[in-house]
Amino acid sequence: MRELEINGLSKLIEESVHRATNVTIQHHEVGRELRAEILGKHGGFRGCTIWFTGYSGAGKTTISFALERTLCELGLPAYGLDGDNMRHGVCANLGFTPADREENIRRVAEVSKLFADMGVICLSSFISPYEKDRLKARQIHEQSGLDFIEVFVNTSLEVCESRDIKGLYAKARAGKIPGFTGIDSDYEPPTNPELTVDAGNETEAQSVQRVLQYLYQKKILPEKAMQQLCGPPVRELFVSAAERADKTNSTAEMPRVDITEVDLQWLQVLAEGWATPLYGFMRERQYLQCMKHGLLLDLKPKCTEPGQPDEDNLPEYMIPEPINQSIPIVLPIDDAVRGGLIDEKGAPKASKVALWYNGKPVAILSEPEIFPHYKMDRVARQFGTIDDRHPTIKLILDSGDWLLGGDIEVLDRIKFNDGLDEYRLTPMELRNKFADQRADAVFAFQLRNPIHNGHARLMADTRAQLLKKHKNPMLLLHPLGGWTKDDDVPLDVRMRQHHAVLEDGQLLDPSWTWHARARMAAGVHTYIVGRDPAGIQKPGTADFLYDPTHGAKVLSMAPGLPNLEIVPFRVAAYDTKNGEMAYFDPARKDDFLFISGTKMRGFARDGVQPPHGFMVPQAWTVLSDYYKQLAEEQSRQKNG
Ligand SMILES: Nc1ncnc2c1ncn2[C@@H]1O[C@H](COP(=O)(O)OS(=O)(=O)O)[C@@H](OP(=O)(O)O)[C@H]1O
Ligand SMILES: Nc1ncnc2c1ncn2[C@@H]1O[C@H](COP(=O)(O)OP(=O)(O)O)[C@@H](O)[C@H]1O
Secondary structure (H helix, E strand, O other): OHHHHHHOOHHHHHHHHHHOOOOOOOOOOOOHHHHHHHHOOOOOOOOEEEEEEOOOOOOHHHHHHHHHHHHHHOOOOEEEEEHHHHOOOOOOOOOOOHHHHHHHHHHHHHHHHHHHHHOOEEEEEOOOOOHHHHHHHHHHHHOOOOEEEEEEEOOOHHHHHHHOOOOHHHHHHOOOOOOOEOOOEOOOOOOOOOEEEOOOOOOHHHHHHHHHHHHHHOOOOOHHHHHHHHOOOOOOOEOOHHHHHHHHHHHHHOOEEEOOHHHHHHHHHHHHOOOOOOOEEOOHHHHHHHHHHOEEEEOOOOOOOOOOOOOOOOHHHEEEEEEEOOOOOOOEEOHHHHHHHEOOOOOEOOOEEEEEEOOEEEEEEEEEEEEEOOHHHHHHHHHOOOOOOOHHHHHHHHOOOEEEEEEEEEOOOOOOOOOOHHHOOOHHHHHHHHHHOOOOEEEEEEEOOOOOHHHHHHHHHHHHHHOOOOOOEEEEEEEOOOOOOOOOOOHHHHHHHHHHHHHHOOOOOHHHEEEOOOOHHHOOOEEEEOOOHHHOEOOOOOOEOOOOOHHHHHHHOOOOOOOOEEEEOOOEEEEOOOOEEEEOOHHHHHHEEOOOHHHHHHHHHHOOOOOOOOOOHHHHHHHHHHHHHHHHHHHHHHHO
16 A cells, blocks of 8 residues: 555556446436425526636636535535545545545545535635646536536735745654645646636635626626626626727727717716626617616617517626616717718618727717707706706707617726715725625715714614624715806815814724715615705705605615615714704704705805814815805905
8 A cells, every 4th residue: 555655646547447347327217306396496407517726726616615605605506625634534545646536536526526516506616736737627527518617816926925824834854744746746827717806906705706796707707696796797888908908999990970078978987897787878768768767678789669579688788686776878960960870871881989088088879879869858857857057957958869779898998087086986895895884785875065973873873773784784885076056065075074074083994884886886885865956946946856855765666776775874963962963853853954065055155164063174185175265265366
């Protein structure tokens, strides 16, 4: 036996395998489909092997066991096979010579194949240092018609050695473990893995998320499970870095459409995945679904009329359930632009159009579709009035009479270069932040005003409420960017004011706060909802355009917003008796002083100090300094 260990056991095994001559493959009576039916609450056969390779300490076990837990919790059968564990059983008689490693990989590949054949997602983590052994493992699977997904856990030897969680590198350096991978035994990195994870630089959660995203793309992770995990999947519309130069050059050959700043903002919304699952600017079909039903029902490219066959039932056009979409995302063009894009029969001249902003191509729109822009209909439905003293109504009514729909590829990240781009995280970046912080619930508070202590109290109370069900609820503080009312406090000043509130730390603790703009695509589950957004007034009057309570009521019954929890907004006002912001108590209504956004701005403008306890003092300083500066500028301009 000792001799065998030294010479390697694999020779003997090879011989014994070859010795098994009079054997015939026996066929099962149960096939993969039936096994899948028994195993999976998600239906369909999903058996495959995900093979993690990398140095000892790279993160193979950590990632695969985290995946095993996540997949099992989602109702997907998964099993982690691990080098250390297998070497306590099936491979207990193998050492670490190249021949023993070869036999180790052969055996575990065969075991993995059986798990995968049964319908299990098999997570195999083995150093598997040699390319030829991994190739053999792949062949073992592919010969049986099973997917083999090689994941290179690419952590450098230096990082693995510095981690040295089992103390093996120290021993190997001291010469106590001969043939240790990376020290005196080779590791051949995969040349063409299905996926590489940068586990030396990213967090565990990010590595796990990357594998999950891959499994989702390969349809091993079903849509429903992915949604359960992190909300609706995010559809980003950027070209990849590798394609950027070629695609940018190709725009020179395309018809050009110049877009406005507002169009560019919508392009950003589309590109970053805020409008998931839209592929681009709405075509007529999606525009009608949105305007007339307030929902996205599918992503099919063509409209049909009664009696016409409704084709295009391709999986990429279907969505599992209707999604709320009450705002159209469209690209208006005028007669002249339309004229340049169509031939004499009215058909598009080119299959691709370049969208330009500020003298630069920013996106490619494919398979263009041009349809009429019924602006009055749009405005009346969306705003409940056609009064063009409302600035957005005016903007729409002044825009082109046609809409240009089509799939979009955005050439580069859209930046606004106003010093605030660092806060404009994409939904995927936000999800990663939340995952890093191990947030198990995310709640959002959107505002266009500075934060006073009543707001802060509401956010803190919401967190306390969520802590009854969750371990680490995080707040997404969501100041509105873009155009707001002319007399609003500008975004950069509000951001500084928000920072001052967070730095004070008494009401809002920065450890559970991340500020940025966001929507559900970023993984938000809980909203704090008050009155209708921004309390819009009838132009030229002091009356509300909508019933102020309707916003919350409508949202609470809106279709197509699954898994959204709404925490009611409780009105806070200044309690003059106790000298603090508190929830309004109708029984003591005379004790309360309501300080609206307008009143607050008025105080700051007039240099009036708000009552003690209304706002964090440093945050008030940010505001009053801004108004002081504004007044000085105005008087300078007046004087010359
Ligand atoms: N000489 C030597 N080289 C590498 N690793 C060693 C060695 N001796 C013991 N160990 C421990 O065994 C684990 C690796 O087993 P594997 O089955 O994955 O190795 S291999 O694929 O056959 O190369 C490995 O576990 P991980 O750290 O999880 O990779 C080590 O804990
Ligand atoms: N992105 C990451 N992915 C996986 N593990 C990570 C990551 N970042 C840090 N680690 C840490 O690295 C160590 C990896 O150990 P382990 O999973 O046992 O590696 P292996 O199975 O490859 O030997 C763990 O302590 C883990 O917490």
